[in-house]
Amino acid sequence: MANADLSWIDYDSQHVWHPYTNIKNPTPAFPVKNASGCTIELQTGEVLVDGMASWWSAIHGYNHPRLNEAIKIQLESMAHVMFGGLTHRPATELVQKLIELTPGCLDHVFLSDSGSVAVEVALKMAMQYSSSVYKSSVKQKILTIRGGYHGDTFGAMSVCDPITGMHSLFTSVLPRQIFVDRPKTKFDGIWDESDFEQFETVLSKRRREICAVILEPIVQGAGGMYFYHPTYLKRVREACDRNDVLLIADEIATGFGRTGKLFACEHADIAPDILCVGKSLTGGYMSLAATLCNERVASGISSGDPGLFMHGPTFMGNPLACACAKASIDLLIASDWQKNVLRIENHLSSGLEIMNQLKSVKSTRVLGAIGVVELHQPVDMHLIGAEFVKQGIWVRPFGTLVYVMPPFCINNAELQSLVNGIGLVVSELD
Numbered sequence: 001m002a003n004a005d006l007s008w009i010d011y012d013s014q015h016v017w018h019p020y021t022n023i024k025n026p027t028p029a030f031p032v033k034n035a036s037g038c039t040i041e042l043q044t045g046e047v048l049v050d051g052m053a054s055w056w057s058a059i060h061g062y063n064h065p066r067l068n069e070a071i072k073i074q075l076e077s078m079a080h081v082m083f084g085g086l087t088h089r090p091a092t093e094l095v096q097k098l099i100e101l102t103p104g105c106l107d108h109v110f111l112s113d114s115g116s117v118a119v120e121v122a123l124k125m126a127m128q129y130s131s132s133v134y135k136s137s138v139k140q141k142i143l144t145i146r147g148g149y150h151g152d153t154f155g156a157m158s159v160c161d162p163i164t165g166m167h168s169l170f171t172s173v174l175p176r177q178i179f180v181d182r183p184k185t186k187f188d189g190i191w192d193e194s195d196f197e198q199f200e201t202v203l204s205k206r207r208r209e210i211c212a213v214i215l216e217p218i219v220q221g222a223g224g225m226y227f228y229h230p231t232y233l234k235r236v237r238e239a240c241d242r243n244d245v246l247l248i249a250d251e252i253a254t255g256f257g258r259t260g261k262l263f264a265c266e267h268a269d270i271a272p273d274i275l276c277v278g279k280s281l282t283g284g285y286m287s288l289a290a291t292l293c294n295e296r297v298a299s300g301i302s303s304g305d306p307g308l309f310m311h312g313p314t315f316m317g318n319p320l321a322c323a324c325a326k327a328s329i330d331l332l333i334a335s336d337w338q339k340n341v342l343r344i345e346n347h348l349s350s351g352l353e354i355m356n357q358l359k360s361v362k363s364t365r366v367l368g369a370i371g372v373v374e375l376h377q378p379v380d381m382h383l384i385g386a387e388f389v390k391q392g393i394w395v396r397p398f399g400t401l402v403y404v405m406p407p408f409c410i411n412n413a414e415l416q417s418l419v420n421g422i423g424l425v426v427s428e429l430d
């Protein structure tokens with residue numbers, strides 16, 4: 001049988017770079033045979049309950065018949081054509097959906113191939129807007145809050161947390177942006193107005209240098225799985241307006257229901273000027289991202305010289321990805337996703353809460369379909385991955401954070417397996 005030949009696994013470990021690994025001494029990568037629903041089956045036969053949704057993206061689970069079908073139908077007419085000078089229905093229909101569903105009046109959409117690129121595009125939009133409208137070569141800096149994560153390309157790295165960000169290696173070549181502390185008030189804490197003072201002071205003092213603020217609304221993801229108070233986001237919106245600075249919301253992780261709202265900006269009832277989506281946009285099937293902007297930004301850029309927006313990836317608007325994204329959004333909207341995310345939230349809340357009794361646990365928190373167990377000490381990635389696999393679950397912590405954001409189709413028994421498995425592995429650390 002073809003499956004009997006597993007020599008590719010050895011080859012992989014010697015030649016294939018995986019995310020953030022040492023190619024000469026990689027953490028082991030478990031070989032996957034297939035994935036369906038909320039489970040991942042390894043070549044070695046184990047079936048794991050998926051706690052990661054493949055990094056926030058597989059909201060409907062794996063091998064979904066409707067998404068498979070959408071791609072097959074699109075494949076019959078074309079896999080791809082260039083987007084320069086040509087257009088097609090899958091892209092236009094997707095853009096229409098995005099404009100309908102996103103907060104505020106974000107009426108113009110730039111499609112790209114990954115989240116990091118969507119962030120680059122957003123930063124470029126803000127910078128081009130600024131040079132067109134203010135005719136200033138100075139008002140080009142970005143203000144952000146510490147603890148953020150916006151991607152691995154250079155522009156995106158420049159606004160990731162300067163210390164805990166994985167990017168301190170490149171400090172000397174990165175553009176220098178402006179950072180303030182992240183909000184101290186937690187999502188469900190009691191809002192304290194003094195929590196906004198630093199942001200307010202820095203923004204008003206340096207408004208002539210700052211063209212935009214970028215942040216992850218409500219949930220800081222890879223930068224620390226931190227949930228902050230919606231009033232902070234409201235204050236950011238007001239301060240940006242007062243100071244003539246654009247607001248970019250990076251909803252690449254939070255978009256499409258993950259936090260219990262369709263977009264995390266809705267927790268604060270605000271709309272950004274520029275919005276990035278990615279990750280779960282295609283239901284985790286393929287790489288696609290989008291940057292949306294409002295009329296102000298679009299006409300500002302267009303009124304400049306030469307008025308063109310200077311970006312255009314080769315695979316822009318890929319029809320397969322667009323068709324898949326539209327099917328994924330349709331599937332989400334037609335489902336009772338709010339009730340479902342609430343079910344996951346309640347289950348994780350009660351399941352993780354009790355882990356606060358463990359000595360190795362610093363705190364636990366849950367928002368929407370995101371559950372976090374923060375430890376006192378960083379985990380050993382080599383060891384802990386195998387421990388979770390032994391428990392029949394797929395969980396991949398980083399640093400002191402053990403966290404899950406499962407596909408929304410996860411059932412209660414599968415959720416309980418995640419909770420039990422995490423409880424067991426974490427209690428062994430005590």
Ligand SMILES: *Cc1c(COP(=O)(O)O)cnc(C)c1O
Pocket residue numbers: 114115116117119149150151152216221222250251252253278279
């Ligand atoms: C993952 C992520 C990105 C980067 O997306 P890629 O598709 O990995 O390039 C940017 N911003 C946020 C908030 C993310 O979670």
